[in-house]
Amino acid sequence: MFCRTCGKEVPENAEICLNCGAKPLAGNKYCQNCGAETNPKAVICVKCGAKLKHIGVGKDWLTAVLLSFFLGELGIDRFYLGQIGLGILKLITFGGFGIWWLIDFILIACNSIRDADGNKLQKH
Ligand SMILES: [Zn+2]
Ligand SMILES: [Zn+2]
Structure with missing residues (x-):
């Protein structure tokens, strides 16, 4: 495959x-x-028709954990992850009456939630 930053050929699945x-x-x-x-x-390469892959840098894990714990009832953690719809739903249900708040907090603390772009949260 090719590097999407500089265009040089790199081994398949190179990190x-x-x-x-x-x-x-x-x-x-x-x-x-x-x-x-x-x-x-672009989402598709106009030359070969391949679907362009893009792996960005995920949101910061520690920030997400803290937001989830302190502001999770307002859906701020989901807003931070770019999941606006879920954030609003969480906001109007007060974090699913506390249950959703707790589940999200555990999921984020275990780093099992991805952000809206599908990127894993980054631990530093
Ligand atoms: Zn490169
Ligand atoms: Zn192409």
Whole structure:
């Protein structure tokens, strides 16, 4: 595959591009399938038709844990993760009357929740 940051070819499933040092799928400038330049907002490569993969950097885990614990009843943790719909639902139900609040807190503390972009939360 190709590095999406610099366009150089990298081994399949490589974690780090040896050319630029970035995660190969963290960029958005080149197609990971054919190496052609892509529009940063494109979802499909116009040259080869492949679905462009993008693995961004997840939200901060510790921030999510703290928000979930202190402001989870208002859905702030879900808002932080980019899940606006769930955040609103949580807000109007007061964290599912405390039950949802507790479940979310445990899930986030165990890092089993992904953000709206599907990225795992980052522990530092
Ligand atoms: Zn690279
Ligand atoms: Zn392509």
